[in-house]
Structure formats: C-alpha cells, structure tokens
Amino acid sequence: MSTSATPPKSATPRKQIHLAAHFPGVNNTTVWSDPEAGSHVEFSSFVHFARTAERAKFDFLFLAEGLRLREQGGRIYDLDVVGRPDTFTVLTALAAVTERLGLTGTINSTFNEPYEVARQFASLDHLSDGRAAWNVVTSWDAFTGENFRRGGFLPQNERYSRAKEFLATAIELFDSWQGDEIAADKESGTFLRDARAGAFVHKGPHFDIAGQFNVPRSPQGRPVIFQAGDSEEGREFAAAGADAIFSRYSTLKEGQAFYTDVKRRLARYGRTHDQLLILPAATFVLGDTDAEARELAREVRRQQVSGATAIKHLEFVWNRDLSAYDPEGPLPDIDPDLGEHTIARGRAQVRMYRDPLATAREWRELAAANKWSIRDLVVETGNRQSFVGSPATVAETINSFVQTDAADGFILVPHITPGGLDVFADTVVPLLQERGVFRTEYEGTTLRDHLGLAHPDAHSDTDAHSDADAPAGRVAS
Amino acid sequence: MPRASHAPLHLAVALDGAGWHPAAWREPDARPGELFTARYWTGLVTEAERGLLDFVTIDDSLSLQTSRYVGPDERTDQVRGRLDAVLIAARVAPLTRDIGVIPTAVVTHTEPFHLSKAIATLDHVSTGRAGIQVRVSGRADEAAHFGRRTVPGLRVEDLATAAGQPARSTAEQPWVKELFDEAADYVEVLRRLWDSWEDDAEIRDVATGRFIDRDKLHYIDFEGAHFSVKGPSITPRPPQGQPLVAALAHATVPYELVGRSADIGFVTPGGADDARAVLAEIRTAQASAGRADETVHVFGDLVVFLDDDPVAAADRKARLDERAGAEFSSDAHVFTGSPAQLADLLEEWRDAGLTGFRLRPAALPYDLEQITRHLVPELRRRGVFRTAYEASTLRGLLGLPRPANRYAVA
Structure with a gap:
C-alpha cells in the first residue's frame, strides 16, 4: 500500500491498517440503557463521535441506513434505539466541524434516483473538500417502499440489476464534468469553457434519462464507492467497480476466506490487489486486562440482550x-x-x-x-464482540488480522453513543502507531488519500498511487 | 432621530451564485472560482448573520441555470452549476448561531420522505433554525433528468405576454395547477412526518427495556393522487416541531399554495398597490384553507443595487447590464439607490401589509454588505429593525409559536 505513515520499523514492509468509526445504530449492539449513553439524534453526539475519530486519525466515519422503522408482530419495534438523522444532511454538517475525516453514507439504489443522489454526493464531496464516500446498497422490501413514491416494486433478482445500473448511471453523471470546464475568467467573460458541460445520455432498462448534470466535478472526481452485499452477485459487483467492501466477516478464518475470494476476482476486471479494500464491521470491548475485558464483554452482552x-x-x-x-x-x-x-x-x-x-x-x-x-x-x-481484551491484545489482534490478510482494516462499531470510541482512540490507536502500522498524521486531504486509492483521473498504471492526491478534479479557484 | 415605533420589519436575503445579476460574477470583489466551496457560502451566511437578518434562502434547481424559460441556453458567459442547497445549508449551520437557513428544494421530482427527514435533520444540526422553500418544476428538461414523468413544459407561445416572467395564463393551465396541487400534498406529507414522533416518544425505560413509547409514534397514512406515504419518519420531531415552509409565488395558483400550505410566501409586487392586491389574494386563500388565525408571513422580494450615492448604484447596474449585453430584468422589482431610499420604500410597502422583505443582492458580496452594513443600521435608526437576536429559533425570530403536535392527545 502507498499510505505508510512512517517508514516501517522492520525490514519487511507492513500493511497499513485502515480504521473507520460506525456511528452506533439501531441494532441491539447499541446499549442505550447505560448511564453514559447519549442522544442518537442530537448533532452534538455526532460532533463528539466524529472529532474522536479524527483525533485518532481514522480514515472515515460511517453511517448505515434504514428507511422504515422496524416492526415485529405488527407493531413498531421498541426495544432497540429508534430514530436517526438524514445521512447526507448530517455528514455535510460534520464536514463543518472536521477537517480530514472521510464521510461515508449508506444510500440505497431502490428508493432514490441517480440524478439526485449524484448531485448530493458531488455536493458533499465539494463541501468537504474531497471526503465523501458512498456505500451502495439495495433495498429488498415493499415494506420500506410504502414510504416512497415508487413503492416496493422490485423483485429480488432485479435489485442488483437496478443497483448496477444506478451506480453506472451515477458515475456517468459524476464523469459528465471533466474538471476543467470552469474558467471563471472575469476579463474575457468566460465562465464555462464548454457550453455542453455535464451533458449526459443514459438509456437502460431501469433509467432512461438525458440532459445536463448541474454539479461541476468534485475534488475526488467521484465519491469513494463501497459495496456491502455478500452474495455471489454482490462480490462480483464489488470486484468490478467498488473501492471498498463493508463486510461482516470479522473472524480470522472467515475473513481470510472472504478476502482471498474477493481479491481473486479483481484480475478479471483488470484491477490490482490494492484497488479494493476489505473492511469488516467489528465490535470491541476493552479492559485493563484480558480477564477484565472478558468480564466486561459478558456484562455488555447481557445489557444488549x-x-x-x-x-x-x-x-x-x-x-x-x-x-x-x-x-x-x-x-x-x-x-x-x-x-x-x-x-x-x-x-x-x-x-x-x-x-x-x-x-x-x-x-x-x-x-x-x-x-x-x-x-x-x-x-x-449472538453478537459476540469481535475484539475483547486489553489494549495491547486488541492492537495485536487487529494487526495480525490485517497482516495475515483477513482484512485491510476495520469499521468499528462501539456500543455506547457517543463516547464509546474514546477509549479505543486513547489506548489502542497509540499502540498501533507505535508498531508503525497506523498513521500518526493524515498525509493527504481527501478520503482517497487516506485509503491509498488513485483519483479516477489518474492513469491506471501501477504508479498511479503516488499521484493519488493530484487535484486533477478540482475546479479552478 | 428615531421615529415612532412600528411593527418591526423582518429581513432576509436570497443567496444564489455570484448574485442575481447575470454579470455579477465579473465584479472586482466577486469570487466566481469559489462558488463550489464551503468557504464561499460560510462567508456569505456569516455576513448575513452579522447584520442580524432573520434568515437566508439558498436557491436551487435540478438543471443548469438558464436565461430561457423553456430549457438550457448553452451560454458560457454566466454562472452555471450549483451545489445542492439543502447540503449548503447543512454545511453552514454549525458555523452560525442565530440566523435561519432556508434552502430551496424541487418537490416535483423528489421524495417527500427524504426531504422531510433532511429538513428535520437540518433543524437538528442548526438547533431550530431550519426551513424549506418548496419549488415546483414545470420544465421538460428537468423532468428528463429523472425520466419518471413528462411535463408538457412551458412553450414559447405561452410566454407571448411575458414581461420578464411567465404570463399568468401559463401558471393557470391545468397541468400547472396539478403540479401545485401535488406540491400541497408534498408539504402535507412533510408536515405530518415532522409530527409523526411526539416530542416525548423517546423514554429509555430501563425497567421494561423499552427505548421508545411506540404509542407516541404515528403512521401518517397519506394517500393522494400522486403518492402515498406510510410513515412514521425515521427522524425524531425537529426542535422547532415544524420547520418553516416557504414558497415563491407570482400568480393565483401559487398564492393558493402559500395560503393553504406555507408559513412564508415570497411575492414580487411592483409597488405598494400591487402588494395590497397580492396580499388580498393570499389572505383569501389562507382563510379558505381555514388558516385565518395562523400567521402566514408575506415577504416582498426585491433585487437590490445599493450604494450610498444613488447615481453610483444606477451606474453600477448600467455597467453590469452592458457587460451582460442586455438590460437586467427580473420577476421581482429591481431597486437601485441608496440604503436610505430603500428603507423608505420598505416602510411604504410594509404599510401595505407586507410583513418582511427578502432582498436579492444583485452582486455578491457587494450588495449583501450594503444590506448588512448600511441598510440595517438605517432601519435600526428608524426603530424598525432588531438590535440583537431576540430568539434562538427561526420560529422565534418570526414571532411564530412552536406548534402543538397534530397527533398528540391533549
């Protein structure tokens, strides 16, 4: 990888770990009954969480999605956290209170339209100076569809075909501006160099749209693309075009099997090993000693259940x-x-x-x-925590998972909002930094920089990564 | 010398690109290369807040800006391209403290469920300063960006009588009326979703293991001609209860939308008498919608070129017109003159019944600074504008109470 923060201490180059923070969601992994637990909606909670992640030099913050309140037995499910803010709005607001942290939103391709989602992500990327990422997911049910104009009309087997075409269409929209159209030359009176900037035509089974996209090319060219599905189709979809996978395999063996399987698929699409990052979701419980952490983990599980x-x-x-x-x-x-x-x-x-x-x-x-x-x-x-132990144990475990190709890093889900990440930031991160496997400072400004991903406008040869921070997509300033 | 005290004026600015004159981006202090940066918008809204304005609006559309009513114009000499206005508002909200933020959103092609939670969230991140200006799109090119519906689109012959705006007859065609009826349904869905959580729904009752009292979450069960939405929202009730809904209106059909659905109407009278006529239409619509006892603000929109020396303002407009190659025209009254002259006009129109004004700075940041640094002190000298923010929410600034929840049992 190209992101090594400091020269490796050993002679063998070591993989750099990527870390992300998942704002605790509406699952029972989130413990709301703890006296330390705060609001899941007030902006101050998001600010605290994001600033902790940024202080710890995390790659990005991650938000999941749910567009209908869950029900069980015909009634709204009331035992877990209920309620969350709008993803685009809260991520863009967080861009105002952070400087480097990536901002990843889960946005589905079933209850949205490409033109609108593309302009929201392009806007987020502009307003965050290049920190946007999109976790593309599909929705499966008519239940959620009852909240939308479209309703729930998609048969299971069309979810991925719509998702693929949705993403392809959005990329056509992102790419409809090259990045050099805006002259803004007061003297000559030329604002746009090209009257047809943003022109696009897309005709497909799901989308038949044409016109001009109205957001100029954003700093990253396009947001970083995440994929989260685990099916055969999902893996292939990721191998073909995603920059990262949000996976659920946080045990060593399963993680290695998934990692090998997905990375093997890349060659088919002319892509290299480091062009797709595997980032499993993971939970953690820390204690002063391993025994104390195990005891605490048991208590947490009983709080969760x-x-x-x-x-x-x-x-x-x-x-x-x-x-x-x-x-x-x-x-x-x-x-x-x-x-x-x-x-x-x-x-x-x-x-x-x-x-x-x-x-x-x-x-x-x-x-x-x-x-x-x-x-x-x-x-x-259920819900056994991924990493349980003293900070030293957890740091060593995470590092060994990454060095033995079970993952390229982890998307960590604390069980307490918003302070649950603090202890990880304060105790585990410094140990990873001491080992030379996690950055001590952000080297670049964009999320692509943090993840070692090339700008889409960079040449696709193997040297491209060194140019990953070239601001090829920025508008003239 | 302060005059006798009147009802205070409410004052807002409408932000769009480099200002409302198409050549504004070429002015010496314009920053056209920064239009797509957070810094640019933060600077403008912060300046508006320095002037203690009630709120800013941020314009938006789902197509490139155009000088034509019927589609793109392929011009390269004017500002083209824009960022999503709701997200600009979200980006500036944490960096301001008191000023309201009202982005524009097109309702014709978007999902009411998504917009409702976006504005609820804007209200959360601004702790009670959010609103939304709903906009109907009748343009065929915008419809083609979504491919889900066709609209007849405005035709050139519809504009035969237009003097800088579509003829009233156009706005009253059946398909236009249908778009506005849909907008009214859309606003109804926004509002029901904002109320779909009662304020005290979150109980965190450890004894019973219940996080929420689900009897305080409500299905909205909206069914209309264009869409149905089940609810409840995924986002808890926003701090203001109901963020503010605004709409720009030039004709009877949109006046009716303001009367039945909005908290703030932006109107474009040419003079005080015209303002009275427009107000009468809106108040009638408001009464027929059963809202006679509610406060609906009606703000006059004006494009402003301001300089201490009125001749300088007129010269500036002439220079900009020359650069643009055409005399500037607008749906709103175009004012050139000194801040004191504008203050006179605002007072006269206020006496016609307008409750506030939304000024559209011809050039940014110049005319915005003229407003905050010269017009505002002038209005203050006359005793008609605030000397400090008197409330912490936009509703508070506009004298609107926090509404009871329609679903709550009293």
Whole structure:
C-alpha cells in the first residue's frame, strides 16, 4: 500500500491498517440503557463521535441506513434505539466541524434516483473538500417502499440489476464534468469553457434519462464507492467497480476466506490487489486486562440482550409470536413457521437464517447441553464482540488480522453513543502507531488519500498511487 | 432621530451564485472560482448573520441555470452549476448561531420522505433554525433528468405576454395547477412526518427495556393522487416541531399554495398597490384553507443595487447590464439607490401589509454588505429593525409559536 505513515520499523514492509468509526445504530449492539449513553439524534453526539475519530486519525466515519422503522408482530419495534438523522444532511454538517475525516453514507439504489443522489454526493464531496464516500446498497422490501413514491416494486433478482445500473448511471453523471470546464475568467467573460458541460445520455432498462448534470466535478472526481452485499452477485459487483467492501466477516478464518475470494476476482476486471479494500464491521470491548475485558464483554452482552430482546430474537427464527415464553425458561418445543416471514419487518437479519428448522434444532441442543435459558442462548450465540481484551491484545489482534490478510482494516462499531470510541482512540490507536502500522498524521486531504486509492483521473498504471492526491478534479479557484 | 415605533420589519436575503445579476460574477470583489466551496457560502451566511437578518434562502434547481424559460441556453458567459442547497445549508449551520437557513428544494421530482427527514435533520444540526422553500418544476428538461414523468413544459407561445416572467395564463393551465396541487400534498406529507414522533416518544425505560413509547409514534397514512406515504419518519420531531415552509409565488395558483400550505410566501409586487392586491389574494386563500388565525408571513422580494450615492448604484447596474449585453430584468422589482431610499420604500410597502422583505443582492458580496452594513443600521435608526437576536429559533425570530403536535392527545 502507498499510505505508510512512517517508514516501517522492520525490514519487511507492513500493511497499513485502515480504521473507520460506525456511528452506533439501531441494532441491539447499541446499549442505550447505560448511564453514559447519549442522544442518537442530537448533532452534538455526532460532533463528539466524529472529532474522536479524527483525533485518532481514522480514515472515515460511517453511517448505515434504514428507511422504515422496524416492526415485529405488527407493531413498531421498541426495544432497540429508534430514530436517526438524514445521512447526507448530517455528514455535510460534520464536514463543518472536521477537517480530514472521510464521510461515508449508506444510500440505497431502490428508493432514490441517480440524478439526485449524484448531485448530493458531488455536493458533499465539494463541501468537504474531497471526503465523501458512498456505500451502495439495495433495498429488498415493499415494506420500506410504502414510504416512497415508487413503492416496493422490485423483485429480488432485479435489485442488483437496478443497483448496477444506478451506480453506472451515477458515475456517468459524476464523469459528465471533466474538471476543467470552469474558467471563471472575469476579463474575457468566460465562465464555462464548454457550453455542453455535464451533458449526459443514459438509456437502460431501469433509467432512461438525458440532459445536463448541474454539479461541476468534485475534488475526488467521484465519491469513494463501497459495496456491502455478500452474495455471489454482490462480490462480483464489488470486484468490478467498488473501492471498498463493508463486510461482516470479522473472524480470522472467515475473513481470510472472504478476502482471498474477493481479491481473486479483481484480475478479471483488470484491477490490482490494492484497488479494493476489505473492511469488516467489528465490535470491541476493552479492559485493563484480558480477564477484565472478558468480564466486561459478558456484562455488555447481557445489557444488549434483555429478556424481551431475547424473545424477539428467537422470533426471527421461529417466525411466530413467542411473547408467551419466559426468557429465563427453556426454548420453545414447537417448530418454526416455515411460511413467508411475517413476524419481523424492516430487518436484513431475518434472511441470515436460511434453514430455520436446523437453526432451531441446533439451538435446542446447545441450550440443553449447557443448561441455558432463552436469554442465555441469545447472549452466548449472538453478537459476540469481535475484539475483547486489553489494549495491547486488541492492537495485536487487529494487526495480525490485517497482516495475515483477513482484512485491510476495520469499521468499528462501539456500543455506547457517543463516547464509546474514546477509549479505543486513547489506548489502542497509540499502540498501533507505535508498531508503525497506523498513521500518526493524515498525509493527504481527501478520503482517497487516506485509503491509498488513485483519483479516477489518474492513469491506471501501477504508479498511479503516488499521484493519488493530484487535484486533477478540482475546479479552478 | 428615531421615529415612532412600528411593527418591526423582518429581513432576509436570497443567496444564489455570484448574485442575481447575470454579470455579477465579473465584479472586482466577486469570487466566481469559489462558488463550489464551503468557504464561499460560510462567508456569505456569516455576513448575513452579522447584520442580524432573520434568515437566508439558498436557491436551487435540478438543471443548469438558464436565461430561457423553456430549457438550457448553452451560454458560457454566466454562472452555471450549483451545489445542492439543502447540503449548503447543512454545511453552514454549525458555523452560525442565530440566523435561519432556508434552502430551496424541487418537490416535483423528489421524495417527500427524504426531504422531510433532511429538513428535520437540518433543524437538528442548526438547533431550530431550519426551513424549506418548496419549488415546483414545470420544465421538460428537468423532468428528463429523472425520466419518471413528462411535463408538457412551458412553450414559447405561452410566454407571448411575458414581461420578464411567465404570463399568468401559463401558471393557470391545468397541468400547472396539478403540479401545485401535488406540491400541497408534498408539504402535507412533510408536515405530518415532522409530527409523526411526539416530542416525548423517546423514554429509555430501563425497567421494561423499552427505548421508545411506540404509542407516541404515528403512521401518517397519506394517500393522494400522486403518492402515498406510510410513515412514521425515521427522524425524531425537529426542535422547532415544524420547520418553516416557504414558497415563491407570482400568480393565483401559487398564492393558493402559500395560503393553504406555507408559513412564508415570497411575492414580487411592483409597488405598494400591487402588494395590497397580492396580499388580498393570499389572505383569501389562507382563510379558505381555514388558516385565518395562523400567521402566514408575506415577504416582498426585491433585487437590490445599493450604494450610498444613488447615481453610483444606477451606474453600477448600467455597467453590469452592458457587460451582460442586455438590460437586467427580473420577476421581482429591481431597486437601485441608496440604503436610505430603500428603507423608505420598505416602510411604504410594509404599510401595505407586507410583513418582511427578502432582498436579492444583485452582486455578491457587494450588495449583501450594503444590506448588512448600511441598510440595517438605517432601519435600526428608524426603530424598525432588531438590535440583537431576540430568539434562538427561526420560529422565534418570526414571532411564530412552536406548534402543538397534530397527533398528540391533549
């Protein structure tokens, strides 16, 4: 990689770690009941979180998306954090209170239109001096569609075809300005060098649009593109054009398998190994000692999984109303309902249990063998934190994951808003810096600089990375 | 010498590009190379705040600027290109403290759910200073950028009677009326979504494990001719409860939109009598919408060229016109003169019933600084403008109460 902050201390060049901070979201990983937990909506929480990430020289801040409040059993789900701000608005506001931190927003391709999303990302990139990134996701359900003009009309197999065409169209719009059109020459009276700046025509099955894009080329040319899907199609989509993958494989073996698989696909598209970063989501619990951290981690998991939460979690698999069951009692004897999933809506999680009968059987056996109640089972099997230990242990683990190609870095999700990142910034980051595997200062100004990604206008030969910060896309100033 | 005290004037500025004159970007102090930077917009809004103005608006459109009504003009001698106005507002909000920020958004091609949460969030990041100017797009070229609907688009023959603006007959064609009806539905959805969370919905009740009281979240179940939206919003109720909704209006159909849906109407009278006539239409529309007891501000829009010496202002306009190759025309009254002369005119129009003014600086930053550094002190000498910000929200500055939530049980 080209981003090494300081000369490596050992003779062998070491991979530089990329770190990002995921603002805690509406999952039960977020502990809202802790006395330290603050607002998930007030801007001051975002400012605190972003400034901590920037103080620690993180690559970027990450926001997830959810466009309909979750429901379970026909009612709004009330056990986890509910509510979040608009992604573009809060990221752009954060650009005012940070200087270098990248700003990554998850924006789906189902309930948006390319012209509008392209101008929002191009505007964010201008207003942040080149720090914007777009995590492109697809939405699957008519449930979310009920909040939008379009409704939920997309069959599952068209989600990716729309997503691909959406992204391709947005890139055509970003590229409709080359970067040198604005002369702004007062003397000659030439503002635009080219009257057709921004001209585009796109005709495809999902989008048939033409005209002129009205945002000049932004500092990064285009936002950095993230992809988050894990299916075969999702991996291929990422290999073909994404700059980074937000993956869920935070264990060593799974991480290495995913990493190898996706990086192997790059050659097919004429891309090199370092043109696609693999950044899994990861949670952490830190203690003064490993034992203390393990104890704390257990406590956190019990905070995350109340009795009521455990029952709701079981309902994802059983697809039945289990509210009559005692969370401190044994698992249900009845089998899951294999019909269409109706119990939990607005949640990607339910799709992870592809064989509910097998999962139920396995959970019953586990519970019986360990004498676990429903709550014990959910605490023990779900949401185990990725990194638990003393700062030294966590720093070493993260480094070894990166050096052994299980990841290029991590997107860290603290469980407390907004202060949960502070301890990581204060204790783990300095240790990574001492090891020479994490920057001590930002070397560049744009997110592409931080991630070691070439500007899209740079030549695509292997030397391009050294020119990654060339301001080829900036408008005249 | 202060005169007898009148109702205070509300004063806003409309920001767009390098100013409202097409040659403004060539002025010596213009910064056309910075139009796409945060620094530029922060500087302008900070200057407006220094003048204690009520709010700024930030213009927007979903196409390149054009000198024609019917489509792009392919001109290269004027400012072309712009950033998303809601995001400009979000970028400047944390760096200002008191001034309201009202970006423009086109409602014809966008999702009310997205815009509602964006403005709610702007209200959160500005702690209660947000509004939105809704804009209808009847242009075929903007529709083609989305490819989801066709609009007949304005035709050249519709403009036969236009003197710098589309003829009233155009604005009253059925398809235009339909776009405005859709805009009214859109605003209804914005407003319902802002109320879809009661203020005390978040309870964090550790004993029962409940983060929210879901009885205080509400489906809005909006169903209209153009869209239906279920709700609730994903964003909690904004600090102002209801951020302000504004609209620019030149004819009966848009006056009706102001009367039934807006908190602030921007109108473009040519004189005090015209202002009275426009106000009468809006107040009638407001009453028919059952809102007679609500405050709907009606602000007069004026393009201003200001210099202490009125001759200098006129000369400046003449010089800009010459550079542009045509005499400047606008939908709004074009004023050239001294700040004192403008203050006289504003007082006269205020007496006709306008509650405030939105000034469109002909050139930026020049005419903005004339407003904040010369017009404002002049108005203050006359006892008709604030000497300090008296409230911490935009509603507060405009004398509007924080509304009760339509879904809350009293």
